[in-house]
Amino acid sequence: MKLRKSAATAAVVAALALTATACGGKEGSAGDKQKGPDTSGTKALSYDVKKDAKVDSPVFEAAKKRGKIVIGAKADQPFLGFQDQSTKEYSGFDIEIAKMIAADLGFSPKQIEWKTVDSGARETAVSKGDVDLMIGTYTMNDERKKQIDFAGPYFHAGASLLVRKDEKDIKGPETVRDKKVCSIVGSTPLQNIKKPKYGAKVSELSKYSECVAQLLNNQVDAVTTDDAILMGYAAQNEGKLKVVGEPFSDEPYGVGMKKGDAGLQKAVADAIKAHQDNGDYKKAYEATLGKSGSDYQDPPAFTDPK
Ligand code: GLU
Numbered sequence: 467m468k469l470r471k472s473a474a475t476a477a478v479v480a481a482l483a484l485t486a487t488a489c490g491g492k493e494g495s496a497g498d499k500q501k502g503p504d505t506s507g508t509k510a511l512s513y514d515v516k517k518d519a520k521v522d523s524p525v526f527e528a529a530k531k532r533g534k535i536v537i538g539a540k541a542d543q544p545f546l547g548f549q550d551q552s553t554k555e556y557s558g559f560d561i562e563i564a565k566m567i568a569a570d571l572g573f574s575p576k577q578i579e580w581k582t583v584d585s586g587a588r589e590t591a592v593s594k595g596d597v598d599l600m601i602g603t604y605t606m607n608d609e610r611k612k613q614i615d616f617a618g619p620y621f622h623a624g625a626s627l628l629v630r631k632d633e634k635d636i637k638g639p640e641t642v643r644d645k646k647v648c649s650i651v652g653s654t655p656l657q658n659i660k661k662p663k664y665g666a667k668v669s670e671l672s673k674y675s676e677c678v679a680q681l682l683n684n685q686v687d688a689v690t691t692d693d694a695i696l697m698g699y700a701a702q703n704e705g706k707l708k709v710v711g712e713p714f715s716d717e718p719y720g721v722g723m724k725k726g727d728a729g730l731q732k733a734v735a736d737a738i739k740a741h742q743d744n745g746d747y748k749k750a751y752e753a754t755l756g757k758s759g760s761d762y763q764d765p766p767a768f769t770d771p772k
Contacts, residue, residue, distance in 0.1 A: 503558070505753065505754060511749060513566050525724055534573070535579070535598050537579070538599065539556055539602050540560065540603060541556065543674060544558070545694075546560050559754040559755045564601045566737060566746055571733060585651065603694070605720075610722075615724070619719055619720050624712075624714065625658055627710050627711055628708070631706055631708050642664050647686060648670075655690045656690075658690075697755075721738075735771055739768070
């Protein structure tokens with residue numbers, strides 16, 4: 467009886483807390499903005515760590531010696547690469563991809579050293595050896611391939627636009643003329659939106675979260691980057707932000723690594739393929755990106771290496 471009563475009390479308290487959260491959400495309290503993505507589903511995911519993994523690669527050998535693999539990740543992309551500021555833990559689809567690769571290379575999640583690397587710093591971080599692998603919404607393109615190699619693509623995104631819920635004029639890239647659009651230094655969608663044909667007034671910041679804050683504060687009219695990233699922000703700011711229009715660029719995501727390490731490139735590609743084939747990839751998708759409303763899509767065919 468006593469138990470029942472306290473359970474009932476707990477339910478009332480929980481309901482009150484939920485109501486309070488809901489109200490806070492509607493009023494746009496600061497607490498609501500800082501709420502992390504729901505990635506509770508990722509707790510059930512785990513990958514068998516390979517014993518005696520062998521890869522003919524200097525980067526792999528150095529990581530093995532050190533007992534840790536250093537992975538560059540994003541920290542401000544809910545459901546893709548996100549760091550909880552209180553627990554310091556990273557979560558999201560790219561983080562799961564990283565854990566799958568690490569496991570096949572013989573590294574447990576505890577043996578991953580995460581480093582947050584913003585878009586504009588990726589090629590330098592990889593080529594200087596600050597990170598062994600870069601896994602963060604990283605579009606494979608010829609320009610970047612002059613400096614680094616990729617394994618992939620493991621996912622296909624496309625540039626889109628994030629606007630405030632009450633926005634009426636912006637419906638796609640052809641409607642941003644004279645509008646203030648924010649994007650990120652060193653990212654492909656920034657290059658895209660700066661094209662004279664769009665006529666947008668572009669502001670360039672270094673973090674996505676800063677662009678989103680400016681959108682919420684009415685300092686800019688839209689944020690442009692990959693749809694997968696924007697869907698995460700829209701889900702985090704339900705009732706305030708929405709994604710509009712069709713994707714207007716191709717953004718195939720790859721794992722970045724030092725140039726010329728063919729052994730590592732093949733090992734990373736093999737790892738991703740193995741986890742696509744055994745169902746881990748789809749489960750990881752559903753526990754992360756799937757929660758932001760993105761429909762599951764079958765992974766694209768690998769180009770690097772074929
Ligand atoms: N995928 C695009 C890029 O690699 C945009 C996302 C990002 O900045 O990471 O530039």
